[in-house]
Amino acid sequence: MQAISKTFSLIFSTLFLISCAEKKKEVQTENQTRPNILFIMSDDHAYQAISAYSDHLIQTPNIDRIGKEGIVFTNACVTNSICAPSRATILTGKHTHINGKVDNLMPFDTTQVTFPQLFQKAGYQTAMFGKLHFGNNPKGVDDFMILPGQGQYINPDFITQNGDTTITGYATHITTDITLNWLDKKRDPNKPFMLMYLHKAPHRPWWPTPEKFKEYYGKEFPIPETLFDDYSNRGSAAKTAEMNLLTHMKYVYDTKVWPETIANMGTVTPEVPDLVNAFNNQYNRATEEQKAQLKPFLDAISKDFEENWPSKTDKEKMIWKYQRYMQDYLACISSVDDNVGRVLDYLDENQLAENTLVVYTSDQGFYLGEHGWFDKRFIYDESFKTPLLIRWPNKIKAGITNEEMVQNLDFAQTFLEAAQIEIPDDMQGESLMPLLTSNEEKWTRDAVYYHYYEYPAEHQVMRHYGIVTVDYKLAHFYYDVDEWELYDRKKDPREMNNVYADPAYAEVVRELKIKLEKLRVQYKDSDELNQHYIDLHESRMAKTH
Template sequence: MHQYLNSNRILTALILLVFISGCTSKQEQEDSRPNILFIMSDDHAYQAISAYSDYLIQTPNIDRIAKEGMRFTNACVTNSICAPSRATILTGKHTHINGKIDNLSAFDTTQVTFPQLFQAAGYETAMFGKLHFGNNPKGVDDFMILPGQGDYLNPDFITPEGDTTIMGYVTDIITDLTLNWLKEKRNPEKPFLMMYLHKAPHRNWWPRGDKFQKYAKMTFPEPETLFDDYENRGTAAKTAEMNILKHMKYNSDSKVRHETTDRMGEVKPVVPGNQTWGYKTYARMNDAQKAQYDAVLDSISDYFEANWPTMTDEEKIKWKYQRYMQDYLACIESVDDNVGRVLDYLDESGLAENTIVVYTSDQGFYLGEHGWFDKRFIYNESFKTPLLIRWPNKIQPGITNEEMVQNLDFAQTFLEAANISAPDDMQGESLMPLLTGKDSLWTRDAVYYHFYEYPSVHMVKRHYGIVTKEFKLVHFYYDVDEWELYDRQKDPMEMQNVIDDPAYQDVVTDLKEQLKALRLKYKDSPELDARFIQEARNRQVKK
């Protein structure tokens, strides 16, 4: 009997040992799952990151991610406008599927977002900064988000406990909140998903006071296509309302005081719309903050009043371009400084070794190319977006990748990295083969794009298209029926529409067939186009 009891005890002990060992193994497996730090700015052009091009600005901290990881040169978006891009990132679906085709349409709240999946899988999740739609992000344990576009100075935030206002500069504040969560609030026993989302450098480009003073003294090189006349392109490029000379506002964009333009009377060219809306940022400042801006604002206004009436159109666009770059790039410098603060903390705390760091933007942006600002087009500067990913011991440092990847792919990439199953209805492709050196497993050679917000701000016509490494085929529709083709290798600035060139007719035929297949693959169709057009018209009638 005694021997039997001893045998039972031994058996029980062995079972407990196996159980504990299994639990420990499971816990170790969970603990080894990577953290994910997703950094996204708003309207950050790849041309304004020195890892891509250093002719405008140096961004040493953002560049660290590229030097220690992978830089994608053909990363792009499915729909180049803020809220739709964010909806695509969160859902891993094209905007015609998730409902957020433009900034006005409703997001389908039944859609599953990837933070929800991370939360369900045991990750701790947080979001700080600009979401741009919805006041209660799903799948997020802790958040402080800007309402709508948010403000650069003394911004309001939506939190789980209610609204609050924080004094200071928004880029610094979002970083402070992020660092505070990483240092003080997160559960160190759990892996984390942190979405660190900057407002900057979204229009209307209010830098921090010291950066405003610094950059107002600087002069920047002009893009080769600043004076593009769109001669070799179709109606869409000719009629878009995003020209620096004609459509950039003197007061809210160029920071001329409205008292100055009021004194001057009618200033040519007349820019429609409220000239003073951008000065609401200035109105939010206290006296000490205003003192950092007043001298530069006075000098801008004085120069404008003294010189504008006698300047040629060429001189005017050059002046407005410099004002644009001074403010835009000053905002970028603050983003870069603050990204550096977060990267430094990851290094100092030891978190860097098991944290995937992603830097991207919700889309690209025109920095004077083709005489434009803003985005929306399938043309390169708005279509392409920066994408830098660092993952120690997984991604070889300093690698450049040229494959056609999209913001559509982020969700599935993060899920696979964390060993979480992705829903079957997600439409992207995980970038894991590219990140881990298994490029032969990557099969995509073309991406699909569709822009819907027309007629609306900037008047960029509705269009969809297919883009490969070699070519870009675009169909503009709604009130036109025009096709454009660009040879991306021979014409990287996209100045020559070769749709009617006999030498390209085989290319046109082939790409149109591929485009039909992509629309079918992603469940887009002429019927959906017609439905969305009717819905937009119904909204106009209600107004």
């Protein structure tokens, strides 16, 4: 009996081990077929400042590499061109009027399900590092270190599960260090991962590292053809927006002239104390060693300003501000590109690249002097369009471009389908998988919907909604005006001429208005909902004042 018992025990043990081995094999096979997701996003990174789109300003070899090994979308765009609303749309796969985050101040509807929650529930290991921009406790992530609010470039604070911490260094480098440390030390190799790697840069006020200051200060960049746009062929919105380089870009806060220099000159109106304090607070975050590295460049800027500004014409002043802006903005992007390269190299060196879907994007576009502007918010291309480069070896053919109208609204569904996770019925985007896998015939969208709400507010960009196709753009500006604008995107790519009233475009206007109303119904937007958000905004403003 004892011998028989031992035999059965041996058989049972053998079967158990075989079963465990088979289950482990099944898990490994499952994990190999479910890709890792690496979502890389910068803040306010204009597509014009990525050499995969145009190399007239800067070379970005590491970001370009994603596109060279995958796909570059040339008509990627956002639903609402402002930071927190864009991020809420990305996380939920829903327009901002549905998730509640219509502007930077309106609260996010925390009952909304985000795609990281679905990944976490489906067995993915999830993490988020860098700039979220709303909320201090992101849902659906196993590990996070996020910048509070806008975050700081120099010696930034971070919010973690274990409380707040300050890390000495530069935000772009630190966010990358945290990301690489997680990949190397905290990642569970038996699970696929969904990792959000989110840069503060190149958000205003554009503080480069001393090394990048040295490289970029004094460089001259090509002047946009529309830098001196007078908005003569457009409506009230373009004429009244407050983001002109000459008029609205700040001497101290933005171009980094010492406050004392402005005060001593007496010929330049001093900036309001809040902006001077914001500059001082940023600089004073630096250690004495860091200040010693930054000071020579700040001294040089101030010396140039003091000696040359008073004698400049308005045109020359506009160009001076543009060059200062580009020097700092592009220096910040250069650091982002360097650090993206570090992460891509890590994937290659650790055999993770083959099964990782890598995305590079921004939360929206940005003006780099086009039409005389900085910032974003408009439905016009520089603001509305966003960079989007995606790599997925063996799934996406290398080196292709696509001009279909895709949006940040589509990211959640795309990632969920790629990971074989069920997509909730209430998400409003469309998975990009047909475009990623060369099944374009399955892609049916021919127009996208846009709606901007934050007005009256900073930069004074009027409320508007609209429809955009590959060929045309129709926008309705409302609230304190009732104006329509139409642009022929093929004949007028710089959007200089509103042809809404041109009889030659009457049929285009008629057809687009019909399509626009259908989109508003499809996405559950309406004039009543507009009024609801107007009432909330006015109530909030009344309490503030």
